[in-house]
Every structure is written in C-alpha cells, then in structure tokens.
Amino acid sequence: MKIQIISSSDLGGGAARAAFRLHSALTAIRCSSNMLVSEKRSNQENVITKTNGFNKVLHRVLLYISRAIINCQKSRNNVLHSLCIFGDRKLFKEIIDSEPNVVNIHWHGNEALSIRQIAKINSPIVMTLHDMWSFCGTEHYNQDENDIRYEEGYHAGNRCKTDKGIDLDRFVWAYKKKKWKKQFTIVTPSNWLTSCAKNSALFDGWNVITIPNALNMEVYQPVDTQTARELLGLPLDKKLIGFGAFGDITDPRKGLDLLIECLSSGAFKYGDYECVVLGNANNDIISALPIKTNVLGHLNDDVSLKLFYNSLDVMVVPSRQENLPQTATEAQACGIPVVAFDVTGFPDVVEHKKTGYLAKAYDKDDLSDGIKWAIENKECITEHTRYRAVERWDSDKIARKYQQLFDNIDTNHKTMQ
Structure with a gap:
C-alpha cells in the first residue's frame, strides 16, 4: 500500500x-x-x-x-x-x-x-x-x-x-x-x-x-540537567522557566502577554528565576519580560531541542488556544513539567498535579501558582511524566x-x- x-x-x-x-x-x-x-x-x-x-x-x-x-x-x-x-x-x-x-x-x-x-x-x-x-x-x-x-x-x-x-x-x-x-x-x-x-x-x-x-521517544528523553545547561551556555544555579513557539512567538494566541503579567508578580522578581525563550524574540519582548531572559532563537534539530527542554525546571505554554502543542509534548517526554491553562487541547497533554499544572483559564495568579508548584515538585513527577508521554505519543x-x-x-x- x-x-x-x-x-x-x-x-x-x-x-x-x-x-x-x-x-x-x-x-x-x-x-x-x-x-x-x-x-x-x-x-x-x-x-x-x-x-x-x-x-x-x-x-x-x-x-x-x-x-x-x-x-x-x-x-x-x-x-x-x-x-x-x-x-x-x-x-x-x-x-x-x-x-x-x-x-x-x-x-x-x-x-x-x-x-x-x-x-x-x-x-x-x-x-x-x-x-x-x-x-x-x-x-x-x-x-x-x-x-x-x-x-x-x-x-x-x-x-x-x-x-x-x-x-x-x-x-x-x-x-x-x-x-x-x-x-x-x-x-x-x-x-x-x-x-x-x-x-x-x-x-x-x-x-x-x-x-x-x-514523537520519537528515543530522541526526546531525560538527560542530565547540568550537562544540558552547560552545552547551551545557560546558568547552572537558577530556576529556569521555558517558553517558546515554532511559529510567531508574538501571535496573541500564544499568550506571551499572559506570561509577562504572570512573571511580573513579586514571586519571580528575585534573582533565583530566569526565563529561557525558544524562537525569535526581539529587544521589545526581552525588555517586556520582567526577569532576566536567555534567548536561544530557533532550534531546528531535535538534539538541540532536547537539550533546551532538559535544561528547564518548568515549561510554560500560556496559549489561549492550542490543538496538541509539541512544545508541551516534547517537554513532557523529557520528564519536564508543563504549566498551561485548562483550555482547548491542554487536558490531553497535562495531567493536573501529576505531570504539570492546569491553571484556571487566563488567570495569571493561578498560572503563577502552577509555575511554583511545578518547580517545587519537578523531581518527584519526572518519572511519571516521562512514562505517560511514552504511553500516549510514542x-x-x-x-x-x-x-x-x-x-x-x-x-x-x-x-x-
């Protein structure tokens, strides 16, 4: 055939x-x-x-x-x-x-x-x-x-x-x-x-x-966090919050404005947190993000993408609408918790408080709570996050x-x- x-x-x-x-x-x-x-x-x-x-x-x-x-x-x-x-x-x-x-x-x-x-x-x-x-x-x-x-x-x-x-x-x-x-x-x-x-x-x-x-699970899998950060030139001693898109990162549907509002809360204004952005981010975007931001640009090969996800403490996908976002499934395959809003296709990706956090629709305070929860619980949910990804998307x-x-x-x- x-x-x-x-x-x-x-x-x-x-x-x-x-x-x-x-x-x-x-x-x-x-x-x-x-x-x-x-x-x-x-x-x-x-x-x-x-x-x-x-x-x-x-x-x-x-x-x-x-x-x-x-x-x-x-x-x-x-x-x-x-x-x-x-x-x-x-x-x-x-x-x-x-x-x-x-x-x-x-x-x-x-x-x-x-x-x-x-x-x-x-x-x-x-x-x-x-x-x-x-x-x-x-x-x-x-x-x-x-x-x-x-x-x-x-x-x-x-x-x-x-x-x-x-x-x-x-x-x-x-x-x-x-x-x-x-x-x-x-x-x-x-x-x-x-x-x-x-x-x-x-x-x-x-x-x-x-x-x-x-999704090829032999490619997207957990690797050592410190190694991933060293290879990408990212800080070793910070809590890294990931965000990005394969298309236009400024598309209103992607929710960059909601992430900016969320990170503007007092919880992230201290030096412990930094943002890592996948995709094109101009100076206006960098200056709008209220915490220090590392821009990786477009990573087209799977190895670099795997390193990006494994360098993170949490991947945030604050979109208003998504089908089955691959930035979320790829992160989950690497054992990284994903935080998103409980809308559209995200319930298919994230199991609430088991592989990440589903915040109330467009509630920046709940999104903030979700990011903190995911960072605090990353180590104890990585294995289940990876297992569920293999079961669903292999x-x-x-x-x-x-x-x-x-x-x-x-x-x-x-x-x-």
Whole structure:
C-alpha cells in the first residue's frame, strides 16, 4: 500500500514538523510512505517537492495575491487567515499521477493545495487537522467561545458587527461546502479539536477520530540537567522557566502577554528565576519580560531541542488556544513539567498535579501558582511524566494506529469499486 503525506513544508512550523514525524514513523515500521511538500527543508530522499524553477516563482506570486485578497477582510480575529483557492499545480499533478492508495493531507496553507484540488483527488483522503481552518472560513482558529459561525454555518446574520470589508470567511466556508461533497476521514490530535470538528456544520456526520501526533521517544528523553545547561551556555544555579513557539512567538494566541503579567508578580522578581525563550524574540519582548531572559532563537534539530527542554525546571505554554502543542509534548517526554491553562487541547497533554499544572483559564495568579508548584515538585513527577508521554505519543504506537486506519480505508475503498 502506498501512502502519500501532503504538507506545505516538512519542517517549517509545528504542523509541518508533526507531519514529517508521522512520515518518519511510518517509514520506520516499513510502511510505504512518501511526503510531498511545496517547500522542502530536510534532506530526506522520500520527501519530494516539485515546486522549483518557474513553478516556484509562480507559487510565490499566487501566495502574494492570496495574502493581498485576505487583507480585503477586516476582522477582529487577528490569527492567521488563509484562502487556499489557488494551490500548487505541480504538487497536485504529482498526487494525481502517483495514484496513491491513501492521501493523508496535513497543513496545506500557503496555497499548497486548493479547496478545489482536494475535491478532485481520486484516492481516499485522510485529512489530519492541526487547527480549525478546515471547518471554519479563512481563520485558522475562531475568535473565542462565543464565535460559533463554524457550528451554525457562515451567513450574513452571524458575522461579527465590527468586521468590515468582504466577508471572505463566509465565501471560503461556502466554497468548501460546495466542493467537498465526497466525505473523507478526519483525524485530529486532540479530543478538543475532535469535538469541534464533530460539532461543525461542515463536517456534521463525517468520520472524525482522534490520533495524537507522533514523537520519537528515543530522541526526546531525560538527560542530565547540568550537562544540558552547560552545552547551551545557560546558568547552572537558577530556576529556569521555558517558553517558546515554532511559529510567531508574538501571535496573541500564544499568550506571551499572559506570561509577562504572570512573571511580573513579586514571586519571580528575585534573582533565583530566569526565563529561557525558544524562537525569535526581539529587544521589545526581552525588555517586556520582567526577569532576566536567555534567548536561544530557533532550534531546528531535535538534539538541540532536547537539550533546551532538559535544561528547564518548568515549561510554560500560556496559549489561549492550542490543538496538541509539541512544545508541551516534547517537554513532557523529557520528564519536564508543563504549566498551561485548562483550555482547548491542554487536558490531553497535562495531567493536573501529576505531570504539570492546569491553571484556571487566563488567570495569571493561578498560572503563577502552577509555575511554583511545578518547580517545587519537578523531581518527584519526572518519572511519571516521562512514562505517560511514552504511553500516549510514542512514534511507533502512533504510526501503527495510522497504518491500521489506512489499511481499513484502502480495504473499504477496494470493496466499493
């Protein structure tokens, strides 16, 4: 059986990393998997891109036009928005020509695949969601719990009254509904996103299941804290609080402002605590953080990331919305407690006061209490934290779940032919 995994990139961003890790895990159990991307960053032979030469220039032009069109809609929702109406023609042609048994589509933003192209794929489709875009309009996450257009269907009467310009969310949602007549299987990594997809007007009655993201536990595992700090040039005698993101660290959804408020409390103003930031942090961010901050920048290789997590006393992921954040699962695999808010996908990651702390939604004081609790209890919860991570996210286990799903879909497809 031939599996084709589709993603805009293989390493550019959290969703791309999740897709690449699944591809690697499937390959490791000898499942015939190829990964097809618009932007290739790895050196793996079975990661394929056809986006080069003139087609690469054309793709960038279409992406620029797509983003310009997005600006015609003025929305209070300031998360990422995507159209996906052009698509990469070479990537789509490769899918059609290779005739895979199953196509597993992951993050296809940046005009990797269009809504129309997905509808024209002949092979059975499994769509793995890494955010809410597939059943929303152009937005990748809804604004808040009161923003339920994706549940009702997008119409003029339920648009936010402060939004201006063309209602692109309504147009794109209606276009998906028109084109996606043939149902495909939906996979989400968290129970929260599964619930959202099942409650959506677009995927009502579709097959939606939960399979977490795969993580190589032989790579992400506990190592000596002092050694990790020495190799990264971090202080040996401080309580280190980690924060970071693979994407835009200033994205309001990531909750940097909430962390700043939390660390501004008196408990962290003494010299015992320092912050370690993963990702790009400019001088404004560094100066806004009320305690001394060590910036590591983007760490793209797994070894450096493992050292980052193992250097910490606690990893804080203060996001307002997340699916199954890999900064949290990676930290847990290294035995590091994670502190987050008790919202969206975090209950799938953190077992409260057993592998970390789930604070009341957006309560900076409770977040502060959680950080202190995690630091005080790190040593006695590390073993259970690691054990739970292996049980839930081990790449071999996740790959076999996907393999069984693909086998079932392929068998049913052949039976119906």
